[in-house]
Amino acid sequence: MRTLSDLGALQGKTVLLRADLNVPLKDGKITDDGRVRAALGTINELRESGAKIVVISHLGRPAGKVVDGLSLTPVAQRLTELLEVDVRFVADTVGQQAQEAVAELTEGDVLVLENLRFNAAETSKNAQERAEFAAQLAALADVFVLDGFGVVHREQASVTDVARLLPAAAGRLVATEVEMLKKLIDEPERPYIVVLGGSKVSDKLGVIDRLLDSVDTLLIGGGMVFTFLKAKGYDVAASLLESDQLDTVREYLSRAAEKGVEIVLPSDIVVAQRFAADSPFAVVSSAKIAESKFGDNGIGLDIGPESARDFAERIVAAKTVFWNGPMGVFEMPAFSLGTKTVAQALTKVQGVAVVGGGDSAAAVREFGFSDADFTHISTGGGASLEFLEGKKLPGLEEIA
Numbered sequence: 108m109r110t111l112s113d114l115g116a117l118q119g120k121t122v123l124l125r126a127d128l129n130v131p132l133k134d135g136k137i138t139d140d141g142r143v144r145a146a147l148g149t150i151n152e153l154r155e156s157g158a159k160i161v162v163i164s165h166l167g168r169p170a171g172k173v174v175d176g177l178s179l180t181p182v183a184q185r186l187t188e189l190l191e192v193d194v195r196f197v198a199d200t201v202g203q204q205a206q207e208a209v210a211e212l213t214e215g216d217v218l219v220l221e222n223l224r225f226n227a228a229e230t231s232k233n234a235q236e237r238a239e240f241a242a243q244l245a246a247l248a249d250v251f252v253l254d255g256f257g258v259v260h261r262e263q264a265s266v267t268d269v270a271r272l273l274p275a276a277a278g279r280l281v282a283t284e285v286e287m288l289k290k291l292i293d294e295p296e297r298p299y300i301v302v303l304g305g306s307k308v309s310d311k312l313g314v315i316d317r318l319l320d321s322v323d324t325l326l327i328g329g330g331m332v333f334t335f336l337k338a339k340g341y342d343v344a345a346s347l348l349e350s351d352q353l354d355t356v357r358e359y360l361s362r363a364a365e366k367g368v369e370i371v372l373p374s375d376i377v378v379a380q381r382f383a384a385d386s387p388f389a390v391v392s393s394a395k396i397a398e399s400k401f402g403d404n405g406i407g408l409d410i411g412p413e414s415a416r417d418f419a420e421r422i423v424a425a426k427t428v429f430w431n432g433p434m435g436v437f438e439m440p441a442f443s444l445g446t447k448t449v450a451q452a453l454t455k456v457q458g459v460a461v462v463g464g465g466d467s468a469a470a471v472r473e474f475g476f477s478d479a480d481f482t483h484i485s486t487g488g489g490a491s492l493e494f495l496e497g498k499k500l501p502g503l504e505e506i507a
């Protein structure tokens with residue numbers, strides 16, 4: 108993979124930097140600036156080399172239209188605070204205003220352009236449309252740096268198309284992400300445990316398929332666990348269930364048994380009366396979810412305390428751990444214990460402990476852990492899973 112050093116001297120050159128500054132916002136305020144902080148390393152390195160930096164990113168899903176609440180203005184503001192330099196901002200992505208602002212840059216300056224996805228061409232399925240937009244972006248700069256790991260698995264104008272038009276390389280963040288995730292693929296130290304949770308089994312099936320060839324143990328929690336429990340013949344009452352995946356899950360369970368991979372399901376579950384933060388709840392055995400006091404209406408919203416302890420003990424004893432997907436509905440305090448316990452356990456691993464996934468990363472920060480408590484917190488959920496699946500990621504292919 109080409110990196111910054113492959114781009115030669117950058118002094119006086121204009122660098123188009125594709126970052127992933129897709130931060131969560133609430134009432135116009137950034138609630139987790141992790142992705143902005145993650146971009147600082149590359150920006151600082153480029154500034155030190157005397158480059159003029161034009162930062163591009165998407166934010167949310169404006170679907171090709173200008174949406175006031177999804178402007179990158181607060182992100183540019185946050186960058187100004189974190190870099191302690193006056194970061195400029197233009198309410199335009201390509202076009203005259205953007206061109207003029209770029210022309211005014213001097214060495215070490217940083218300019219943020221408006222949300223890429225205000226332009227429908229950015230994510231268009233039509234290659235011609237994407238290429239035309241990419242050509243306008245490319246015209247702004249001399250070289251391209253891909254540093255948004257959260258988008259490297261996407262075929263999009265600012266990711267793949269523009270990389271074909273300019274000398275291109277990975278930024279420091281993408282290089283680090285790839286290096287960290289490779290540790291999980293190339294001869295991981297054993298025991299190697301993967302913890303999977305989150306809401307949709309179908310999102311994570313591909314990775315389970317592949318992981319059965321490499322892990323020693325799979326710990327399963329979150330909403331996806333009920334499809335596994337159901338596959339084992341348990342009644343999961345009103346819990347999240349993907350019936351169309353039951354056969355696939357049964358096949359994984361039997362393949363795991365053949366290969367000697369342990370798939371550990373929680374022994375107890377926190378069952379709630381309703382999907383609500385203030386709902387009454389009860390802890391029951393996983394085999395008896397439908398026999399809780401809420402009967403067939405009961406919804407499993409977290410792994411139980413006994414399971415959380417069991418998962419934590421296994422995690423702490425591992426040498427390599429990858430975790431994607433919360434163990435329960437951590438956004439509601441009553442159902443956050445499983446996720447918190449797993450996060451805590453990862454901080455104690457004597458070896459490699461990697462967290463991947465937007466919600467999982469948000470959860471660990473919300474619980475008060477810092478990035479330094481883990482080997483690595485991946486900024487890309489989908490991208491990190493696809494990487495572990497062994498898929499070719501289009502953005503990385505362009506800078507290979």
Ligand code: ADP
Pocket residue numbers: 304305306307310328329330331347407408409431432433434435436437438463464465466467468488
């Ligand atoms: P990540 O972003 O880390 O990859 P996902 O997006 O797959 O994770 O899943 C996160 C979501 O899963 C959270 O919003 C959480 O509330 C939800 N979730 C976890 N456990 C359950 C459950 N038992 N029932 C319903 N939703 C759940």
Ligand code: MG
Pocket residue numbers: 464465466488
């Ligand atoms: Mg998510």
